[in-house]
Amino acid sequence: MKKAIFVLAAIGSIAGAARAQSSVTLYGLVDAGFAYTNNVGGQKLFAASSGNIQGSRWGLRGTEDLGGGLKALFVLENGFNPYTGRLNQGGDEFGRQVYVGIRSDQYGSVTLGRQYDSIVDYTGPLEAASQWASLYGGHPGDLDNMNNTNRVNNAIKFASANYSGLTFGGLYSLGGVAGNFTRNQIWSAGLNYARGPLVLGAAYLNVKNPNFSLFGNNATSSATATNMSGSQVYSGFASARTQQVITAGAAYTLGAATFGATYSNTQFLGLGETAVTGQPGGSPRSGNAKFHNAEANFKYQLTPAWLVAVAYDYTKGYSVTSEKIHQAMLGADYALSKRTDLYAVGIYQHASGTNSFGANATAQITILSPSSSQNQVAAIVGIRSKF
Known part of the structure; x- marks a missing residue:
């Protein structure tokens, strides 16, 4: 009897550990x-808007200690619209990200699944839209993906451990097209250095056939037609x-101020080749379309x-x-608690020149439909609560 009690106690202690x-x-x-x-196709628009500062989501993350400084890990993350209850990311059940892998305390992690590219990881957090300016404040059409509009399917990803403030990593996505190894492939690499008040980041992203790989990566995407319809800045470059x-x-923090x-x-290279x-807009363009984008941002913690x-x-x-697009943004955030805050953002955009279809450019703040003129103004207010 004593032996049985001892065995049960030992099993219980092992299970507890x-x-x-x-x-x-x-x-x-x-x-x-x-x-x-103020102007969507010539009309004023007042609408419910969700996922403004951050996309609404719920998720599960887990780890298991494997010993020897190794851990198994997984993440399942869903995106949704709180006004309708519908799934975001084209109806994918875990459209934001889903992956599984191994992490070493000494070297970093290797993960497999639907994941964020290196731009999102290493430079995206330095953009105003990823901090306080809302998804409306993203670079036009989020053409550089710094605000994480597009995820990467079929991805193998490495993320290093933190070496005295330095982190780095890379991602490779299998194209998955029979007989053509490189079609639809995606790869990226980046690094970030954060030490004291200074943060530096750099990243590179290369996407083959972006209309079908990066932009066409969810359940409702088309296998033949355009998936790059979100912005007239680049919609004409789907080919x-x-x-x-x-x-x-x-970024550099000086007291309560961050510059x-x-x-x-x-x-977009090789237009007309996909x-x-x-x-x-008619026949596909030819040649190459290129964009410079530069942003300066400043925030101050009043209290x-x-x-x-x-x-x-x-x-x-x-x-x-x-x-050419000029965009100015102004924002404020008030923390009601550690988990809940109120926010307000105002955005003004002015466009000129010709857009991706060769037509006269009109303003189009990210996620909105185009203005009927060269100017567009948006104001956003909301509440965010985390759990």
Whole structure:
């Protein structure tokens, strides 16, 4: 009898230790508000708007200690619209990200699944839209993906451990096309240095057939028609063979103030080399379309609860496009608690030159439909609560 009791106690202690070495966490946030736009196709628009500062989501993340400094890990993360309850990311059940892998305390992690590219990881957090300016404040059409509009399917990803403030990593996505190893492939690499008040980041992204790989990566995407319909800045370039993006950013904190800047160069190369049915605007363009984008941002923590911020962004198209876009942003955030805050953002955009269809450019703030003029103004207010 004593032996049986001892064995049961030993089993219980082992099970307790196993539970202590593993964890699963439920997390998420809900972000909802309202947006006013002065000109959408010539009309004023007042609408419910969700996922403004951060996309509404819920997720599960877990780790299991494997011993020897190794852990197994997984993440399942869903995106949704709190006003309708519908799935975001084209209806994918875990459209934000889903992956599984191994992490070493000494070297870093290797993960497999639907994941974020290196621009999102290493330079995206330095953009105003990823901090306080909302998804409306993204670079036009989020053409450089710094605001994480597009995820990467079929991805193998490495993320290093932190070496005295330096982190780096890379991602490779299998194209998955029979007989053509490189079609639809995606790869990226980047690094970030954060030490004291200084943060520096740089990243590179290379996408083959972006209309079907990076933009066409969810359940509702078309296998033949355009998936790049979100912005007239680049919608006419769906036939590009390759999209290439180079980004860099920096931030410096001085007391309650933080000064930041980002730069990106986005290129849609080999226009007309990817077959796309029903291309809007007529026949596909030819040649290469290229964009410079530069942003300066500033935020100030007035009190532990109050944050105010301002940013200016400039986009210049060259080669087959001549579009120029000026965008100014102003924001404020008030923390009701550690988990819940209220926010307000105002955005003004002015466009000139010709857009991706060769027509006279009109303003189009990210995620909105185009203005009927060269100018567009948006104001967003909302509440965000995390759990």
